[in-house]
Amino acid sequence: MYSIDKKTKNLPIGIFDSGIGGLTVAKSIFNLLPNEKVIYLGDTARLPYGTKSKETVILYSIECLKFLIKKKVKLIVVACNTASSVAVPFLKKITKIPILGVITPGAKAAVEKTKNNKIGVIGTVRTIKSKSYLKEIRKFNNKLKIFSQPCSLFVQLAEDGWIDNKIAYLTAETYLTILKKEKIDTLILGCTHYPVLKKTIGKVMGKKVTLIDSGEETAKEVKSVLERNNLLTNRKRKGIHKFYVTDFPSNFKAISERFLGKKIAKVEKIKLQ
Amino acid sequence: MYSIDKKTKNLPIGIFDSGIGGLTVAKSIFNLLPNEKVIYLGDTARLPYGTKSKETVILYSIECLKFLIKKKVKLIVVACNTASSVAVPFLKKITKIPILGVITPGAKAAVEKTKNNKIGVIGTVRTIKSKSYLKEIRKFNNKLKIFSQPCSLFVQLAEDGWIDNKIAYLTAETYLTILKKEKIDTLILGCTHYPVLKKTIGKVMGKKVTLIDSGEETAKEVKSVLERNNLLTNRKRKGIHKFYVTDFPSNFKAISERFLGKKIAKVEKIKLQ
Numbered sequence: 001m002y003s004i005d006k007k008t009k010n011l012p013i014g015i016f017d018s019g020i021g022g023l024t025v026a027k028s029i030f031n032l033l034p035n036e037k038v039i040y041l042g043d044t045a046r047l048p049y050g051t052k053s054k055e056t057v058i059l060y061s062i063e064c065l066k067f068l069i070k071k072k073v074k075l076i077v078v079a080c081n082t083a084s085s086v087a088v089p090f091l092k093k094i095t096k097i098p099i100l101g102v103i104t105p106g107a108k109a110a111v112e113k114t115k116n117n118k119i120g121v122i123g124t125v126r127t128i129k130s131k132s133y134l135k136e137i138r139k140f141n142n143k144l145k146i147f148s149q150p151c152s153l154f155v156q157l158a159e160d161g162w163i164d165n166k167i168a169y170l171t172a173e174t175y176l177t178i179l180k181k182e183k184i185d186t187l188i189l190g191c192t193h194y195p196v197l198k199k200t201i202g203k204v205m206g207k208k209v210t211l212i213d214s215g216e217e218t219a220k221e222v223k224s225v226l227e228r229n230n231l232l233t234n235r236k237r238k239g240i241h242k243f244y245v246t247d248f249p250s251n252f253k254a255i256s257e258r259f260l261g262k263k264i265a266k267v268e269k270i271k272l273q
Numbered sequence: 274m275y276s277i278d279k280k281t282k283n284l285p286i287g288i289f290d291s292g293i294g295g296l297t298v299a300k301s302i303f304n305l306l307p308n309e310k311v312i313y314l315g316d317t318a319r320l321p322y323g324t325k326s327k328e329t330v331i332l333y334s335i336e337c338l339k340f341l342i343k344k345k346v347k348l349i350v351v352a353c354n355t356a357s358s359v360a361v362p363f364l365k366k367i368t369k370i371p372i373l374g375v376i377t378p379g380a381k382a383a384v385e386k387t388k389n390n391k392i393g394v395i396g397t398v399r400t401i402k403s404k405s406y407l408k409e410i411r412k413f414n415n416k417l418k419i420f421s422q423p424c425s426l427f428v429q430l431a432e433d434g435w436i437d438n439k440i441a442y443l444t445a446e447t448y449l450t451i452l453k454k455e456k457i458d459t460l461i462l463g464c465t466h467y468p469v470l471k472k473t474i475g476k477v478m479g480k481k482v483t484l485i486d487s488g489e490e491t492a493k494e495v496k497s498v499l500e501r502n503n504l505l506t507n508r509k510r511k512g513i514h515k516f517y518v519t520d521f522p523s524n525f526k527a528i529s530e531r532f533l534g535k536k537i538a539k540v541e542k543i544k545l546q
Contacts, residue, residue, distance in 0.1 A: 044324075044325075045319075045325060045329055046318075046319055047324070051317075051320070051522040051524075052317075052318060052520050052522065053520050053521050053522075056318055056520050125524055152429060152432075152433055153426070153429050153430070153433060153435070153440075155429075156425060156426050156428075156429045157426070159425075160425055160426060162426070165447075166443060167426075167440060167443050167444055167447065170439060170440050170443065171440055174438075174440065247325050247326050247329050248326050249324040249325065249326075251324075251398055
């Protein structure tokens with residue numbers, strides 16, 4: 001790979017997303033690896049990626065990647081299901097820095113958890129259409145039954161904070177009843193916004209269904225890759241977190257707090273391209 | 274203004290929007306002015322504008338405007354409430370071609386309709402925060418009482434076709450109850466997506482409340498401006514409608530049909546900037 005020395009070890013982890021959803025992934029990484037420095041980039045000027053064509057998503061992802069490379073990071077997390085599903089193979093051709101999407105860790109965890117071999121996947125229309133979770137699960141085990149369901153309204157519900165009211169419950173019920181009927185025992189939350197709705201999704205699915213939070217699984221995978229490559233920081237103090245966005249959405253502050261679970265002290269607006 | 278001759282008369286009307294919402298405005302223009310040629314541009318690669326900063330919306334709007342100017346149009350409709358509210362004054366500095374936003378016609382119609390002098394305005398967070406309807410209504414009559422309410426979930430509901438189910442009704446009820454309590458008699462649908470939900474909004478508000486469809490009002494204003502400037506086409510056959518987008522959203526076909534009320538035969542993907 002590339003030279004591993006004390007300096008490389010203490011470089012930050014880079015995370016990018018189309019916007020703020022990836023903050024749920026960042027939160028999991030902050031919790032699991034508190035001493036790591038982290039740089040987060042949200043391409044908020046062009047969100048959402050989930051409704052855009054494959055070509056556009058790849059182009060935008062390359063621009064995000066280049067920004068993080070310039071910032072000198074030791075590992076890059078594509079904290080966006082859409083970008084993970086369509087852009088990661090292209091990104092890996094550009095740099096030798098390890099790149100992790102959120103699809104593989106989520107798929108892997110689901111395969112390990114299921115007991116009845118029936119897995120459900122929920123995500124944006126684009127993620128579900130890309131069949132990326134399905135393909136990834138098949139790589140681990142091609143005998144599992146997989147049921148997919150797009151839940152496009154969940155993103156707006158999460159951003160508006162309508163996460164445990166009657167509308168959130170009814171919406172979840174409308175989307176998820178078909179998965180319940182198929183008796184899945186494991187459900188992948190295949191969109192970074194969905195962990196915010198975890199409680200309501202759990203209520204609809206019932207206690208017997210394990211919810212897989214791709215963010216948490218990705219954080220575990222980040223730790224594992226850093227360990228394997230001897231890249232874990234040796235600093236003992238809390239890592240600094242830097243946030244960059246390409247635009248300030250009108251309700252950025254409230255949403256980012258809800259997604260990250262804490263206030264963002266400082267955000268810098270930058271230009272891509 | 275600029276030279277009015279037979280050639281100018283038969284130039285197309287240009288319409289632009291951040292995406293597909295403006296198709297409800299286009300639909301109203303097609304209905305009212307069937308012989309006019311129309312060019313529609315949807316900046317789908319960068320939708321939605323409603324969550325973006327003022328600077329970004331102005332920048333994107335200028336790019337849309339320049340595209341339409343190149344296509345030689347006789348009048349330009351900014352069929353997007355966000356762009357209308359923040360960008361129209363800037364756009365008017367760039368060209369002498371008449372430019373109409375959707376705010377003024379909607380505001381004017383509401384002022385004319387109200388009898389109890391209580392008007393409600395619903396729209397995206399950005400449109401409501403901009404207070405553009407409020408300011409515009411004040412220009413016509415500064416003694417009216419105006420009550421505003423952002424309804425961010427309506428856009429996704431309209432795009433998903435969840436327009437008259439229980440969730441749509443409950444969502445509308447949650448947003449609109451406060452306006453009902455204020456006893457408004459006129460409600461401006463201040464987002465181009467909202468006419469798709471008109472039936473449900475009407476059910477919640479009751480028959481005594483007049484719903485103002487900004488698209489319909491804008492179409493009337495387009496006709497009036499063309500008449501005043503002697504710019505109405507003198508052709509007797511049905512006008513050709515051309516559609517351009519900057520990207521193909523994953524569910525473009527289904528949504529555009531729902532918004533336009535007919536199939537789009539041909540759409541061309543173009544690059545802005």
